[in-house]
Amino acid sequence: MAQLPEPTRERKPTEDRRREIADAALRVIADQGVGRFTALAIAREVGVTDAALFRHFPTKEAIVLAAIDRVGELLFEAFPPQDADPIERLGRFFRQRVAVIRGRPGIARLFASEELAHAAPAAGAARLAEFRGRSTGFVRACIAEATQRGALAPGLGVEEASLVVLGALLALAHSRAVPPGDVADLPERVWSTLETFLRGAGPRPRSAARRPPPLMRRRSTPKSKRGDLP
Known part of the structure; x- marks a missing residue:
């Protein structure tokens, strides 16, 4: 045989x-x-x-x-997202980025710890820094365009709006405190809240709220410095 x-x-x-x-x-x-x-x-x-x-x-x-x-x-697959409305464009980016990183938790841990940069040659570390800068720059550009078009909430500046969006993105995508799949609709609900904040369709920002009477202003504590922010 x-x-x-x-x-x-x-x-x-x-x-x-x-x-x-x-x-x-x-x-x-x-x-x-x-x-x-x-x-x-x-x-x-x-x-x-x-x-x-x-x-x-x-x-x-x-x-x-x-x-x-x-x-x-x-x-950066399918980047940059396309939409005539800069806030809608930012929303597309937010959803896509959260989905990618939550789908591959290793990416979040690598960026958070910078371990990949330590293991990489200088060119690799520079590439990682480029990824961060490219993402941050896109967020700021969308918000700056929204400001120029009058689409951003009155009294809301580009820097503080960018920090809020980036902070939410980091919390959702890079934090182990929100397990993947635990609350599937959380990213969408977070973006809905952010969009309301950016467009000013909900409660007014603190800077636009009614100022307290003079006596209360004199007794209030001094404002914290920017360096106190986390």
Whole structure:
């Protein structure tokens, strides 16, 4: 009886394998930290030998750079969102960013701890800083455009509005205090509250509220400095 040939192991295309390795590197750094970020740990995550990794990448630093590029692909897919209304455009960005990061908690932990920057060459750390600046710049640009169009609530400035939006984004996407899937509609409800705040359709900002009578103003405590903000 003729012996059947052993089945050959399916080989993935090079680009698919490189992306798989980059995703595995992100998970290892996020779950185990930089101290355990080794070629062997990544290989085990992928399910290949450590020698097989270096058929796709020349060095471990090259794997880190690929992981950083992967973060950029995930964060900025379909970016920038399109909408004539700058606040609607900001809402699209807010929802997309929260969904991506909550879907991959490793990204949040990496940015919060900056561990990926420590494991990366200087070019990789600069790339991460570029991601932060690009996101923050988009938020500020949307709010500045809303101000120019008269769409922002009276008395609300670009800087404070940007801080509120970015703070909510960080709390939802980067905080472990809100487990993924625990409250599926929370991001939408948070954005609805933010939109009301930005457009001024609800209660007026504190700066626009009625000022207290003179006697109360004299007895009030001094305002806190900006440096006291968290």
